[in-house]
Every structure is written in C-alpha cells, then in structure tokens.
Amino acid sequence: MKEYLENVRKTVPLVHNITNYVTVNDVANALLACGGSPIMSDEAEDVEDITSICGGLNINIGTLHKTSIEGMFRAGRKAGELGHPVLLDPVGAGASALRTNTALGLMKELKLTVIRGNISEIKTLAAGTGTTKGVDADAADAVTEETLDQAVAFVKAFSKETGSIIAVTGAIDLVTDGEICYVIRNGRPEMGKITGTGCQLSGIMTAYVTANPEHPLEAAAAAVCVMGLAGEIGWSRMQEGDGNATYRNRIIDAIYHMTGEELEKGANYELR
C-alpha cells in the first residue's frame, strides 16, 4: 500500500470539498496531514471554477442546504467533464427524505468514483429508501464476522449496479469494485466517540483516489487503512485523562507522520 500513500505526498492533490460545517475544519487538517491540499466551496456560482483547478471532488451531505445542493450537482457535472474522481459521502441518508433523495439524485446524475458511508446509509441507497438512527449506523445493520459473507456479497452487488467503488466503514470495513473486496480490520471503537472521522476519511480517500488514477480501488482501500491505523497509533499515545478531544488531535497527528512503511506494516486486510 506504500506507493498509494507516497503518490499522495508526491503529487499533493488539490481536493475540492463540498462538505458540512460540523467537521469541515478537521477534514481540511486531515487532508493537509495526509499530504493533500484542501479547498472548500459550495456556492453554485463558485464551484465550477474551483473544481476546475482541483484534481478531485469530495461531496458530503452532512449539513445539507437547498442552496448547496445545486452546487453539488454543478461541481459534480464539471468534475465529470474533466475526468476528475468524485466521491459521495451520503451522511444521514435514511435519516431524512431530503438527504436520501439528494444522495439518490447525485448517484443518478453524476459519475461517482466512490460512495463511502456507514452500512445503514449504503443500505438506504441500495434500497432507494430507508431509515437510519441519525448519522450513525444502526446496530442491527452492523457488519460483523457473522454477517461478513452476506455483507461482502451485498456491497459487491451494489458496486456492480452503480459502477462505483463502494466503501462501507464500521468495525469491519469493506471496499469493493464489484470484483474484489478489501475486508479491513484497522481502527478502534473509540473513533466513534469523535465527530467526523468518517468525513475526514472521505476527504483523505478523495486525495488518494486522485493521486492514484490507475488504481482507484487499491487507493480507496489504502485510505481506509491509513485512517484506521492512525486511530490505532493515536490511541497508543493517549495518556491518563485524555478523552475524545485529545484523541481527535492524535489521530490527525498520526496521519501527518505516517510513512509508507508504517502503512505497509500496519494495514490489516484480506481480499475476498
């Protein structure tokens, strides 16, 4: 996985983010930490110019506004014309009709390189409808060792149907292009007590896919390993009294220092 990380550091991909205002600062710092360069713009009249100077586009619907929806479509179409990779993070799909419908509309209209979400969001998109508990996955949906075969089959089928790489993150992460599925077991459960680790991963994954245009599946899987491994490294540096705020910083710090060798050694995955 070494080379995918190194390509990001070498090429410093400029990533256009249309993202939510909750975790946007962490997304920017995580992108800088991994070796990319972030720019944020969601205004419909601004996005085409911005996307044109970037290498990839990250669309996150975490705090969806009617005014930014148009920006998502315009940026996505422009990115498509330019052949840029586009990632969709359907935050809260299933939690509201506006979110579900916007995500489905973006899937229909845009060429999405990757769709990355939790299992409940992805199931909602596959079903065309659904309900989720807010922005976290339903426990009933969780990918576990027991449900793994079924989950792998599901994401492969959804990837074939959509033509997008599907990345489902949770206790076990799945990344597939419909043929091969990376099953990844990096990360820590405590990452769920920090807002925005998923959003950060979407930003980083866009940088990885942008910097590795010949290997989008492998690059997307590498990004998942980077984030999970950073969660493990960050946790190992926690001291007495440190909680989720400090953990947030330590994870980004770990991304900042991660080397190709460290990733190679720490990435914990198998292919299915």
Added chain:
Amino acid sequence: MKEYLENVRKTVPLVHNITNYVTVNDVANALLACGGSPIMSDEAEDVEDITSICGGLNINIGTLHKTSIEGMFRAGRKAGELGHPVLLDPVGAGASALRTNTALGLMKELKLTVIRGNISEIKTLAAGTGTTKGVDADAADAVTEETLDQAVAFVKAFSKETGSIIAVTGAIDLVTDGEICYVIRNGRPEMGKITGTGCQLSGIMTAYVTANPEHPLEAAAAAVCVMGLAGEIGWSRMQEGDGNATYRNRIIDAIYHMTGEELEKGANYELR
C-alpha cells in the same frame, strides 16, 4: 446528581442541533463526550424529519441566517408535537434586532423546556428589548454574591412568566423552574477565554433534559455542574505553556471521563 449523568450514558439521547457554525464541532464532540449523540440540520426542508428521529432539540442563534430561522420554527413545532424537550440558547440577544426578535418569536411560538444564556441575554428577553456587548455578558449585569438575591428573584419570576426552566450561566450560575433555584459555583473564569463553552453546555443540557424527562430542572442543573466541574478538572491538567486551545480540549476530555461519583463529589451548589 449521579443518576442524571448515568441516565445520559445509559440512554444515549440523540440531540438535534440547529446551531452556529463557530462552535458546532465542539458542540458535537461535547455531546459525544457526555454520552449523547449529535445530529446537525438547519435546512427548513430537512429539520422535521431529523427532529422526528431525535429525542431533544437544541436551538442556538449564534450565527443566525434568515434561511435557518424557518428551520428553527419548523423543528421547534415538530418537537412540540412529539413532546420532545426544546432548549433555546439566545446567543447575542440584545446585540442585534434580528437576534432579539428571533429569540422573542421562538419564545412566543414554541414550548421551550429551557432557555439558557448569559445574564445580559436573559435580561434582554425579559425586557423584550436590550443591548449587550456582543456575545458576552455586560459586566454591569453580572451575577455576584452582592446581587445574588435580586438575580434569583429575577430568574424565578422570568421562569414563572415563560413557563420555561431558566438557566443563567456566568461566574455564579442559576437554574430555576420558578420555585426552586439552583445556585451553582463550579467552573473557572478562564473558560470565558474559549469560544463556545456556553454552546457546548446548551448541547449537553439538551441531552441531560432528554435523558431525564421526569426531572428536567435537576437534569439542567446537573449539566451546568458537569460543564463547570469539567472546567475545573481540565484546568488542573494544564501544563506550562498550555493556553486556551489546549484548555478547550482538556475540558471536553474531562466531560468524556466524568463519572457519576465524580459529579456527585464535585458539584458545588445550593438551593434557594
């Protein structure tokens, strides 16, 4: 106060936040730290669905937009129909006509379980008009040992008039349902040098009131003690050279680790 904290950790209340973009990330992490679960949504077409899957609603007018005002009313009415607790944080009421009038309009139209602000904001709402120095309380308004009797009488009367629990935070905090007033002396003056400790408290308080529906007054007071005590614990961990940025993290870390016993022991309050 032990049980109010433990009920939050046990029930993991999902809190819908319509809040400002300055401190929103800290509100989300503080909610996670205390044992709740945050979701943010302010788009008028999104808020009713989101509020419906949540347990409580936190409305904060810190960076008011005309487009989000409609979302506040729609979410608030829906929460009222569903019997969810609603908290209003009237940030900057008195600093602009738009803020004052929006806060007054929300008070008039919605059933507010709690109104939580600094003394200048609360005085503005009680008077129906006013001027404040930005988003901080005027020194002239401050609740001190000398003005305490008068302040307690004021908040009790305002609580009776509005039918809402009134929580005024500052050097001395007051939380009342019109009959009983908690006078709380936790916290540190240095918390005023961090943006958003008030916003964080509003998020946490919404989680506490949601998780303790039979005891909203006690739960609101417990949330104030949690925040103040976290400020004290966080401060005790400060090292040479640490300033307000690190203090911010240490406070959220302290919320994350706080136990019922710690709260019971550290809460510093009397009833009036």
Added chain:
Amino acid sequence: MKEYLENVRKTVPLVHNITNYVTVNDVANALLACGGSPIMSDEAEDVEDITSICGGLNINIGTLHKTSIEGMFRAGRKAGELGHPVLLDPVGAGASALRTNTALGLMKELKLTVIRGNISEIKTLAAGTGTTKGVDADAADAVTEETLDQAVAFVKAFSKETGSIIAVTGAIDLVTDGEICYVIRNGRPEMGKITGTGCQLSGIMTAYVTANPEHPLEAAAAAVCVMGLAGEIGWSRMQEGDGNATYRNRIIDAIYHMTGEELEKGANYELR
C-alpha cells in the same frame, strides 16, 4: 512592538468577523487568545447592528456565499460610516471569478484599512484578474530573498494605489502603507500544513489595528510578528509524534501567553 500588544490586552477590542466556516472556530479562539473578543455574523439583516457594537470588521471570503456577499457590503459600509477599521482577506482571489470579482468589488466600494493575503491573491487584485492554485500561493509568485526588492516595490505601489495597508504573508512577510515596508522573517514553514493560520492572522490583525488607531501600520506589522513568533514558540513545544493538529493548538496557546517583552525580543523585522 510591545505597546501594540498591550493595547489589545488593555482595550479588548470587539471584532466583527464575516468569515468562512472552515477556520471560524480557530479565528474566534485566536482572537480570544490575543486579548480581543470575537463576534461572527454574516446575515445581511444582522450585520449592521453587530458592526455598530464592535470596534473593527474582518471580512474573509474563504467560503463565499451569494447571501453573505450582501452582508459584507452592508457591514463594510456601516463600519466606514462609523470610522471603524476594515480588513479584507481575499481568500482564493484568482481561484474563481466570484471570489476575484467580490474582492475587487469590496475594494472599490469600501474604505479598507488593510488588505491581507498571500502573494498570489494580492497579485490577482493588483492585476484585476488572475489565477491561483486554490487557497495557497503559487510557488512561482513566492517572495524570496532574490525577489524581495521587486516585491517590496510592488506592495508599496499597490498600497499607494489602493490607499490601504497591504500585508502579504508567506515565507517572508511584507506590511506596507506605501512609504515604509516592514519585512518580517518570523514563522515556520510547517504553519502551511495547518488550515487557517492566515485567517487567524486576519482576525488578530483586525484586533491590533482596532486597538491602535493611531498606528495602523505598526499594529498590522506587530500582528504579523505575533503570529509568526507564536508559530516558532509553538513549534519549540512540539513533542515526538505531534503533528499539525497539535501544532495548531500550540500556536494558539503561544498567542494566549505572549507578553509584550516576548514580542519585543522575538520580532524579527527590518524596515525598507
């Protein structure tokens, strides 16, 4: 430079910020750290009231929305009527037509005390058009020891043309009123791996100019030295494994603790 810092701590200038949602929390905490007091408001109907209770106005176009553009003009005109200093941070001018044109429009319509940006942004404004690589300066534009004379002449001429203090920040910083140019060599290259150090500086600089109305040039230069020196002090506190997230906190912490003496001793500048 001592007195400019001390005047901020003494007078606690209230700064109205119309700024982007990426770095807004850091801007608020940096303003508190330096001794100022922040308030954020961008809604057109809110900004005139807010600016009226403040001492200075900081306009940053980092995530420009059509709805906030009107707020920028209305706040800027009101600040002009009241004789308040106004700072423009033209983030991403050159990266999109909307950003370039908005910045040029604000320059034309408002009396700007200071324009602070990176060299590519300032060159774009001087040319009336341009292209930049996202929100970072183009390497080709960089102010180096080799291009210094030319750069000083350029910023002096642009300052004379606009009637504004021009502050260009990068590896070498330039601050000029058209006659005198401060050439400042504080700071660390690693500050570029944190999002928002420029935005933070714009907030702090507005506080400095507001608190030192008789000496806007010197105050603006002092703010640049504060930020750069904080970057050096923060860096000296970095420990094994600390990355850009921790560095971000340490810089704000260093601003929080900085004394006049420390600034006097650490400020590294010459006059041209």
